[in-house]
Amino acid sequence: MEIKQSEFVISAVKPQQYPTDNRIEFAFVGRSNVGKSSLINTLTNRKKLVKVSGTPGKTRLINFFLINNEFYFVDLPGYGYAKVSKKEKDSWGKMMEKYLIDRPQLKKIVLLVDSRHKPTNDDVIMYNWVKHYGYKVIIVATKRDKLTNNEAAKSKKLIRETLKMDKEESIVFFSSLKKEGKENLLEELSKNIEWE
Secondary structure, eight states, rough: OOOOEEEEEEEESSGGGEEEESSEEEEEEBBTTTTTHHHHHHHHHHHHHHHHHOOHHHOOOOEEEEEEEEEEEEEOHHHHOOOHHHHHHHHHHHHHHHHHHTTTEEEEEEEEEESOOOOHHHHHHHHHHHHHHEEEEEEEOGGGGGSHHHHHHHHHHHHHHHHHHHHOEEEEEEEETBTTTTHHHHHHHHTTTOOO
8 A cells, every 4th residue: 555645634523523425444543642643644654744742632533634535544532641631531532432333434443552661551441442343453563763673572572462462463563753664554454455
């Protein structure tokens, strides 16, 4: 898969605002500050398609980006940011749940974890939740450039064990800085997809 064109379409808070053209969707989810915006920008070769913020918890809506006029990347709000009120966290949770539970266009979910640390409890909950609803999940371990090869191997083992991943599920190590893992991830996204 090669991305030649990308554009922001809409920020949604409720299903009535989602695109209605039935193009397939790939959703990106992860805790605040894991590098989601940078990853989407790297995949699309656009520096500012998704706003990158130094402040965690900045994505508070579901953002749809049309890619190659064929499918959508969907950027979901980051979770696990402590400075957000419980009420706001609950509303994000409900918004994400509505999207994830009943969206036939959604084909795969990319769950980002920080390669430098053990997946958090929130990461485990999100992974189990995604599996519960029967979605195909790709784990992306971000910030690969911060690790040595030996550390990356240990990180891979730790991520697999912590999430209790199935054997056939893949982990893609990714560095936005070095564009490492970009082709691997695009390949994983397009695998076994019936393009309607």
